[in-house]
Amino acid sequence: TTTGDIANAKMAICKDGHNAWVYGHPVGKELAWLLLQARSRTPSQEERALLEPFARLVVTKKTIREEESEND
Numbered sequence: 001t002t003t004g005d006i007a008n009a010k011m012a013i014c015k016d017g018h019n020a021w022v023y024g025h026p027v028g029k030e031l032a033w034l035l036l037q038a039r040s041r042t043p044s045q046e047e048r049a050l051l052e053p054f055a056r057l058v059v060t061k062k063t064i065r066e067e068e069s070e071n072d
Contacts, residue, residue: 018061031058 001023009022020027035055042048057067 017063028058028061 005023009020012020012022013027018028018031022030035051035058038051039048042051057064060067
């Protein structure tokens with residue numbers, strides 16, 4: 001991965017959000033995989049609960065800004 005790859009990934013996510021492709025993969029599936037990995041390696045229920053806001057964003061395919069604007 002080069003700095004150009006990272007810049008392209010950032011631009012793709014800014015442009016297409018959860019529909020973006022980064023490093024040859026759909027970002028939504030990558031986020032779901034990362035969340036699953038984090039949950040499986042988090043020892044306590046209290047710590048896993050901290051991941052729930054992120055899980056909600058992945059499931060609803062929203063950004064933090066989109067969710068915040070709905071709650072205002």
